[in-house]
Amino acid sequence: xxxxxxxxxxxxxxxxxxxxxxxxxxxxxxxxxxxxxxxxxxxxxxxxxxxxxxxxxxxxxxxxxxxxxxxxxxxxxxxxxxxxxxxxxxxxxxxxxxxxxxxxxxxxxxxxxxxxxxxxxxxxxxxxxxxxxxxxxxxxxxxxxxxxxxxxxxxxxxxxxxxxxxxxxxxxxxxxxxxxxxxxxxxxx
Numbered sequence: 743x744x745x746x747x748x749x750x751x752x753x754x755x756x757x758x759x760x761x762x763x764x765x766x767x768x769x770x771x772x773x774x775x776x777x778x779x780x781x782x783x784x785x786x787x788x789x790x791x792x793x794x795x796x797x798x799x800x801x802x803x804x805x806x807x808x809x810x811x812x813x814x815x816x817x818x819x820x821x822x823x824x825x826x827x828x829x830x831x832x833x834x835x836x837x838x839x840x841x842x843x844x845x846x847x848x849x850x851x852x853x854x855x856x857x858x859x860x861x862x863x864x865x866x867x868x869x870x871x872x873x874x875x876x877x878x879x880x881x882x883x884x885x886x887x888x889x890x891x892x893x894x895x896x897x898x899x900x901x902x903x904x905x906x907x908x909x910x911x912x913x914x915x916x917x918x919x920x921x922x923x924x925x926x927x928x929x930x931x
Contacts, residue, residue, distance in 0.1 A: 761913065785905045786813055787836065790913040794818040794835040796826030796852070797870065803913060806839055809897050821845075823852035830862045837904065837914040839891075842871040856910050857886040866907045866914045870895070888917050 747797055789799045793815045800821075807817045820826035823844045830838060838856070842849035849869060856862040867886070872893040889903045907914040 760924070762804065785902075785908055785912065787815065787904060787908060787914060789814045790816055791837070791912075791914065792816045792818060792833070794826060794829055794833075794838045796820045796823060796838065796844070796849070797841040798822065799841070802841070802870070806900065809900050813901070823847035823855075824851060827852055827855055827859075828860075830856060830865060831859065834861060835865060837907065838865055838867045840867050840869055840887075842869055843894040853885055853887060864916055866916045868903050868907075 791814070793806075793810050795803050795810075795817060795818075797803050797806075798821050803819050803821070807819065810817050818829050818833060820829050823840075824838065824847055826838070829835070840849045840852060844852070847855075849871075853867055853869070856865065856867065866888040868889045868891060869887040870891045870893060874892065888907055891899060891903055904914060907917060909915045
């Protein structure tokens with residue numbers, strides 16, 4: 743019996759493995775780990791949670807809108823920091839996605855304004871930026887950002903950032919830590 747015949751005989755005796763449903767399953771199961779995709783159910787905010795998106799890029803606004811709307815969020819949108827602050831004061835969204843680089847007032851100045859205003863100081867803010875520098879993240883955290891996302895971001899990252907801020911009632915809440923001093927209405931940071 744030749745080598746080819748021996749291999750054929752061995753393969754005929756072994757059970758046929760089931761193909762994984764997708765590549766992520768193949769990668770995860772081959773390493774003895776759960777599939778990469780979603781290893782546990784995502785915790786969504788309560789239905790009707792409102793999210794304000796402040797970004798001067800219509801593409802980013804549209805992408806976030808689509809992601810959030812598909813999960814039952816109500817989205818509010820602004821292309822400038824000034825417009826975003828006005829919407830936040832008038833409609834008090836449950837969470838804000840705030841770009842750093844904006845025309846006119848930048849995201850850091852907008853965040854300071856939001857944190858000093860009694861109507862908006864408790865709204866969780868996730869800063870977003872295309873800059874790779876960690877200094878932006880550090881500075882944003884120091885002046886009261888609750889989280890930070892770099893562009894481009896994935897759907898998975900957006901919802902992971904929100905989930906991190908959910909309280910027991912599935913409402914986004916600020917995470918105040920020692921590195922996030924409360925901003926006094928008359929003082930500055």
